[in-house]
Amino acid sequence: xxxxxxxxxxxxxxxxxxxxxxxxxxxxxxxxxxxxxxxxxxxxxxxxxxxxxxxxxxxxxxxxxxxxxxxxxxxxxxxxxxxxxxxxxxxxxxxxxxxxxxxxxxxxxxxxxxxxxxxxxxxxxxxxxxxxxxxxxxxxxxxxxxxxxxxxxxxxxxxxxxxxxxxxxxxxxxxxxxxxxxxxxxxxxxxxxxxxxxxxxxxxxxxxxxxxxxxxxxxxxxxxxxxxxxxxxxxxxxxxxxxxxxxxxxxxxxxxxxxxxxxxxxxxxxxxxxxxxxxxxxxxxxxxxxxxxxxxxxxxxxxxxxxxxxxxxxxxxxxxxxxxxxxxxxxxxxxxxxxxxxxxxxxxxxxxxxxxxxxxxxxxxxxxxxxxxxxxxxxxxxxxxxxxxxxxxxxxxxxxxxxxxxxxxxxxxxxxxxxxxxxxxxxxxxxxxxxxxxxxxxxxxxxxxxxxxxxxxxxxxxxxxxxxxxxxxxxxxxxxxxxxxxxxxxxxxxxxx
Numbered sequence: 287x288x289x290x291x292x293x294x295x296x297x298x299x300x301x302x303x304x305x306x307x308x309x310x311x312x313x314x315x316x317x318x319x320x321x322x323x324x325x326x327x328x329x330x331x332x333x334x335x336x337x338x339x340x341x342x343x344x345x346x347x348x349x350x351x352x353x354x355x356x357x358x359x360x361x362x363x364x365x366x367x368x369x370x371x372x373x374x375x376x377x378x379x380x381x382x383x384x385x386x387x388x389x390x391x392x393x394x395x396x397x398x399x400x401x402x403x404x405x406x407x408x409x410x411x412x413x414x415x416x417x418x419x420x421x422x423x424x425x426x427x428x429x430x431x432x433x434x435x436x437x438x439x440x441x442x443x444x445x446x447x448x449x450x451x452x453x454x455x456x457x458x459x460x461x462x463x464x465x466x467x468x469x470x471x472x473x474x475x476x477x478x479x480x481x482x483x484x485x486x487x488x489x490x491x492x493x494x495x496x497x498x499x500x501x502x503x504x505x506x507x508x509x510x511x512x513x514x515x516x517x518x519x520x521x522x523x524x525x526x527x528x529x530x531x532x533x534x535x536x537x538x539x540x541x542x543x544x545x546x547x548x549x550x551x552x553x554x555x556x557x558x559x560x561x562x563x564x565x566x567x568x569x570x571x572x573x574x575x576x577x578x579x580x581x582x583x584x585x586x587x588x589x590x591x592x593x594x595x596x597x598x599x600x601x602x603x604x605x606x607x608x609x610x611x612x613x614x615x616x617x618x619x620x621x622x623x624x625x626x627x628x629x630x631x632x633x634x635x636x637x638x639x640x641x642x643x644x645x646x647x648x649x650x651x652x653x654x655x656x657x658x659x660x661x662x663x664x665x666x667x668x669x670x671x672x673x674x675x676x677x678x679x680x681x682x683x684x685x686x687x688x689x690x691x692x693x694x695x696x697x698x699x700x701x702x703x704x705x706x707x708x709x710x711x712x713x714x715x716x717x718x719x720x721x722x723x724x725x726x727x728x729x730x731x732x733x734x735x736x737x738x739x740x741x742x743x744x745x746x747x748x749x750x751x752x753x754x755x756x757x758x759x760x761x762x763x764x765x766x767x768x769x770x771x772x773x774x775x776x777x778x779x780x781x782x783x
Contacts, residue, residue, distance in 0.1 A: 289724065294430040296718075298577075299387045299447050300598060303420035307378050308396070313410045314403075315354060315370045322360035323405035329357040329475065329661035331649060332398035332412045333631075334374070335542040335566040336452050341386045346378045346418065348391060351542045351566075354410050356400075357475050357651070357661065365474045365505060365659060371543050380420055390419040390450040390570055394634050394645075421447055426595060429580045429719045435590070436757065437719075438582040438748055445603035445711050448533060449571040453524050454542065457498065459561040461516040462551065469556045470548040474503035474511055475651055477629035480539040480565060482684040482705070483519070487526070487533050487571070494567055495521040496539055502546060502559055503627050503651065511659075513627055516561065526571055533573045534605065536682040536707055538632070542566035570680070572709060574603050579718035582748070586755040586783050589725045597718060600678070600711040609686065611703045612668050616648050621655040621695040622662075630688050630702055633665060637679030640710055643669045644683050648700055655695075673710055681708030728755065737780040745772045756783050 311334070317324065334352040341347070354370040380386075398412040431437065463470065483495040501515045544563035551558050577599065583592060628650035636643050649663040672679065686703040693699045739750060747770040751758035758770065760781045 289435070289722065290433040291722070292430040293427045296424050296426050296428050296597070298424045298597070299421040300424045301419050301447070302422045303380055305378060305380070305418040305420070307376070307416045307418065308413065309376050309416070310411065310413045311352060311374050313352070313354065313370070313372050315408050315410060317368060317406050321366060321368060322364070324358045324402060324408070325361045325405070326359045327356060327400070327402055327408070328359065328365070328659055329355065329651065330400040330408065330410065331355045331663065332395065332410060333540070334393060334395060334412065334414055335540050336391050336393050336568070337454055337542055337566050338452060339389055339391060341380070341383050341389070344380055344382050346380050346389055346420070348376045348378065348416060350374050350393065352412065353541070353543060355476065356408060364472075365511065366472055367474050369476070369544060369546065376416070378416070378418065385422040385425065387421045387423045388450045389421065391452070392417045392568070392634070421450070424597065426720065429583070429721060432583060432722055435583045435585045435722060436751070437580045439578055439580050440716070441576060441578045442599070442601045443574055443603065444577045445600035445709055446573045446575055447570065448528050448573055449526050450569065452566060452568050453522070455496070455520050455522040455565045455567060457518065457520055457561065457563055457565065459516060459518050460549070460558055463504070463512070463514045463557050463559065468512070469507040470559070471505040471507055471509070473546055473548060474505055475627055476503070476544065476546050477501045477627060478541040478544060479629060479631070479685060480541065481686065482537055482539065485535045485537050487529050487531060487535060489530050490525060490527055491523055492526045492529060492535060492569070492571070493521065493523050494537060494569070495519065496565060496567075498541070498565065500561055501627055501629070504548070511626060514559070516559070520565060529571050533571050534707070536570045536572070536680065537567060538682050538684065539565050539567045574605070579716050581716065581718055582752075583719055583722050584752045585724065587728050589728055591723045591725050592719055593721045594717045594719050597716045599714055599716055601714045603709050603711040604673070606672050606681075606706070606708040606710065609703065609705050610670070611701060614646060614666050614668060614700045614702070615693070616664055616666060616698045616700060618662055618696045618698065620660060622692055622698070623653045623655055625650050625652045625690070625692065627651045628690060630685070630700060632683050632685060632704070635681055635683045637672070637681050637708060637710070639676035640673040640679065641669050641671055642679075642681055642706060642708060643667055646700075646702065648698070672708060677710040678713055679708055679710040681706060735782050737782070739778045739780045741772045741776055741778050743772060743774050746770060747772070750778065750780065754780050754782070756780060
């Protein structure tokens with residue numbers, strides 16, 4: 287028997303591989319010739335970011351940059367600093383390179399430490415953790431209709447991961463410090479914070495607007511440590527395939543490289559600072575769309591062979607977006623007399639059972655009760671519920687602003703104002719029909735015009751109709767049923783065809 291069938295493609299990016307890779311990096315840094323020797327290291331901070339990736343030969347190749355910032359005292363007790371920039375690459379084995387659409391890579395710093403080898407050299411060790419999701423294009427066809435057969439079709443709203451990636455945006459800024467007569471002897475420290483101002487998606491393109499705040503500590507000509515800040519805007523339009531205006535983007539950004547130097551102005555006074563660097567932006571593009579799948583099929587009076595495949599979908603998604611403020615307490619080992627430069631940083635954001643967990647890193651330079659310049663760095667976690675049910679999810683957090691209060695000699699209260707964006711969903715494995723073929727006529731069929739059937743609670747009319755080779759609609763009409771699921775045990779009249 288020839289069947290009249292139609293097929294449709296399934297063009298979804300399916301999360302086929304989820305990896306966690308831990309790796310370590312070691313760097314040997316030597317001071318440039320123009321800087322004095324190191325007598326004591328005050329601060330050595332390390333931050334890493336993914337700047338690009340590629341897939342080849344069953345490997346995911348991650349490329350990134352590491353910024354190492356040191357602040358130290360020379361033998362004359364003058365405060366100096368330097369920034370080192372290093373590139374790194376890491377190859378990770380994946381199942382294969384075929385049909386890879388994109389990878390979502392989130393990089394976290396587990397810990398960092400340093401060792402002073404001599405007065406000119408410092409060795410730095412950092413441990414990183416990469417959380418990776420590999421998405422592959424599902425290029426299979428599925429059964430769309432079959433005129434000769436009864437088909438069961440399910441409809442569900444699904445979260446579609448359309449794209450993900452990393453891009454870089456460069457900046458080159460010059461600004462003057464306050465005070466016309468002030469001069470810069472040397473740079474002591476710098477901090478950077480990236481704020482997300484706006485994301486806008488149009489057809490196959492995305493605009494990202496950022497606000498970058500960079501604070502710089504410097505030693506003035508009267509040997510005092512002073513602070514100046516500069517805020518500027520940065521925007522970039524990138525190509526994002528398959529995107530349109532109705533999509534949403536989860537975006538995070540961080541400074542991945544920076545070069546800071548003092549320079550003279552037109553009056554030959556050293557009171558200008560030049561900033562040159564790069565911001566790495568990580569993004570994921572999502573949409574919610576109605577998907578339909580034929581999950582079962584049969585033909586009255588005929589035996590059929592059905593082929594099917596399994597697909598993992600994120601169904602019934604809900605989008606969450608809001609601003610929040612939270613207060614966090616940080617303890618110090620030393621007494622804090624004055625904080626001269628402080629920066630919070632969102633390190634990581636995860637969602638488990640509808641709970642958003644945010645890892646916040648706080649670092650600052652301060653004077654202790656012995657008037658020594660000290661460095662503090664610690665991470666803490668805050669969390670809150672998005673929903674009372676236990677759903678899976680994906681999200682991102684972006685700082686809006688922050689402030690702090692010295693609660694006591696060894697306690698800091700940090701208040702962060704931030705925006706969060708998140709999707710919650712349930713993961714469902716769908717067995718969908720790819721084809722149906724007739725294998726022959728059913729043997730010894732003697733179906734009466736009307737059959738009594740004792741149905742159990744929660745039994746499905748579809749299964750009963752398939753068992754008796756009849757039409758589900760006829761059963762529901764004959765028994766005045768409005769739902770295809772039986773509420774309670776009952777006797778059904780099953781009409782034949």
